[in-house]
Amino acid sequence: MSAQDRINAYWAGRAPSYDEYQQRPDRFAADQQAWSAIWEQALPPAPLDVLDVGTGTGQAATVLAGLGHRVTGIDLADGMLERAREHAAAIANGPVIRHGDAVHPDFPAASFDAVTSRYLMWTLREPEVAVANWVRLLRRGGTVAVVDSTWFPHGLDNAPENMSAHYDTQVQAVLPLATATSIDQTVAVLEKAGLREVTVTPLTSIYELDRRFGVAPNHDLQMQFLITGQR
Template identity: 40%
Template sequence: MTDSAAIAAYWNAAAPAFDDEPDHGLRAAPTREAWAGLLASWVPPGPADVLDVGCGTGSLSALLAAAGHRVTGVDLAPRMVELARAKLTAAGLAGRFLVGDAAAPPTGDRRFDVLLSRHLVWTLPDPRAALREWTGRLRPGGILILVEGRWREAGRSAAPYVAGAEALPWHGGIAADDLAAELRPLVTGLRVEDLGDHADLWGGPVTDERYALIARV
């Protein structure tokens, strides 16, 4: 099984080139606009208190802040958090970023209107516990947004993931039906949106399963 120090080291090393992936850096206008449109369809008009877990370099946090929401981002890798802070500062946007375990965000007793997680659950040693933790961080009527999939890990990174990753419960991602089944007992309603056919989101066509699961607590 992987440990948090190894995971943090991996993502620290990945941070300088992280935004080179089209859906990470959102540097191309069509990709950025596609994600901004999706977020606007999922998150009610602000300002909402949004927790972005596994925020990476803060690209989605920046879109949410630009839409007027109050954003808190959490990532295990200090270098990712540094880049996220710098990205929002450079854009003249407000955001709070914390180094910590995305599965148990270091935000104390604070509750949020929205919790967003993108491409994170496959990295977690106990994703089911994380789902319970995340739903507990939302206010009544709050929205949980999980952007996930089942993908070919090769090609997502030039370097192999941390030792023991193959033992992670959802290594390689999780299918939409399976994630919905895990989450359904924790929420009052959910829906799944297929994202695989939206090439602008990814910077080009994809052939693996990609989706968003949007749920209310």
């Protein structure tokens, strides 16, 4: 089993509990409002053709579609795709959800105005290859916009559920950002891909929601960041 297969297996199995946490009724409306504002800031006005890579349960993809963008979401974990398709079908003009590899998205060059991801960079193999491929998919003036944090700067020993069983030494060896200690390491990947005007925005609204409602199990209260760059 390859490292990517092990990652896929983990997230396919984790999909139900992960999705339930994302859909928590006490926080859902506040999250939707906050993330809508974040993605609206990150991208030019709708409608754009947007590719959401590593879409997971489709949280970002559905928010982006709700802003009026034409969204395609791709992922490799079947359990996540199942949940994403359910959410996409529940809204008007929902995203198209497809099986696809974030590192090597199978689309023609210049197919999109923006490529987005949320909570992907830390678990992305070959991130430099991936971002270079995302840039290839962008039209001139297009945007790469990613959200992430330094989730496990002290290692994965205290990671959620059975993550450490899947994210073993073989997997961690191909994930250079998994235990990043600074968001600057993610910034450097975007800059190396040749993106211009790379900017980092602390997501204080999400930090405040985490402080108010609590964070996911085995996570610490920490700042998340929006990183954007232009082709």
